[in-house]
Amino acid sequence: MYLTVYLLLLAPAVLAAAGPRLARQLAPAAAARMLAATTAVAAVATVWGLLVLAAGGLGRIGEVVAYTRPDPAALAAADPVPRTLGVLAAALLTCGLVRLTRSVWRRRREVRALAALRILPAAGDLIVLADEHADAYALPGRPGRIVITSGMLRALPADERAVLLAHEHAHLAHRHHHYNALGEMACALNPLLRRLRDELGFALERWADEDAAHVVASRPLAARSLARAALAGTGRGPATALAYLRHEVTARVRALRGTRPENRHSAAMLAASLVTMTALALADAASALGRFLEILHP
Incomplete structure (x- = not known):
């Protein structure tokens, strides 16, 4: 258990380093799904690794041993986790859960x-705000809405507005807010x-960019719309919304001016391998924790 748990706690750092590099070798939709899976597995590995260390360390505290009365020989033979390390793991886990609650x-x-x-008047799912600042974003929920300011409408000609609306529709259609919340x-x-x-x-913004370029059947038009919107304003919308001008606009424009990205299967296979190995470490740590709890409760 000892080595497996440490590998489990190392996994989030490895996934955080490798995930972005692998994602840039995938088409945006595949990259977003891969990153979401990687992020979820890394988060679970963090929680489970800290939980196992906390249980292994705190389970050797005198008060716990006196209460559970485990077999001394079996407890001594179990993979040792220092009590100090168990307390530290419990503290880190608590801090993470507090941050999660606040988030x-x-x-x-x-x-x-x-x-x-x-509840504002809408044309279908479109709400226009009387605001001189150029901004646009998808507002998830029931019903989902696309919010655009009058300043953004004036900044873009009709064909480029179509790109913007298609981009925000893609966010709502693919439920990108769930991915965003996961991150x-x-x-x-x-x-x-x-x-x-x-x-x-x-990756979510690139996914919506590519969908918009497909809808208007023109990558140059999609790039021009994004670039003009960025020059018109720096609005990024509310934190929980999916805004048109959030996340590396220059890189997104550059990508739209190139060819449509394709998936590299080697990158997808490597990402799947990393996630699978982390999942196997999770299963092994869970089994070891189960055995340790059986020792505490013979």
């Missing part, structure tokens, strides 16, 4: 604050996953 509470508060937008929660549990969260956000 969820903050998102819920922001969602409630935006609820008033959904935020995983980062709250383990700050080392910040790179995965940011890369996932970028």
Whole structure:
């Protein structure tokens, strides 16, 4: 258990380093799905690794041993986890869960604050705000809405507005807010996953960019719309919304001016292998924890 747990705790750092590099070798939709799976597995590995260490270390504290009265020989033969390490793991796990709770509470508060937008007059799912700042974003929920300011409408000609609307429709259609929430929660549990969260956000925007380019049947038009919108304003929308001008606009414009990206199967296979190995480590750690708990409760 000892070695497996340490490998499990090392996995998030490895996945955070390898995930973004592998994602850039995949088409945006595949990259987003791969990053979401990687982020979820890394977050679970963080929680489970800390939980196993905490249980292994705290389970050897005198008070716990006196209460559970395990077989001394079996306890001594079990993989040792120092009590100090168990306390540290418990503290880190608690801090992560507190950050997660705060993150969820903050998102819920922001969602409630935006609820008033959904009752504004809308043309289908489109809401136009009288605001000189150029901004546009997808507002998830029931019903989902696309919010665009009058400043953005004036900044873009009709064909480029079609690109923007197709982009935001893609966010709603593919439920990208769920991916976004996953990244935020995983980062709250383990700050080392910040790179995965940011890369996932970028992949979601690229996914919507590619969908928009397909809808208007013109990659140059999609690139021109994004570039003109970026020059018109720097609005990024509310934190919980999926804004048109969020995440590396220059890189996205450059990608749209190139050819449509294709998946490299070697990158997909390597990502799947990393996730699979982490999942196997999770299963082994779970089995070891089960055996340790049986020792504590003979």
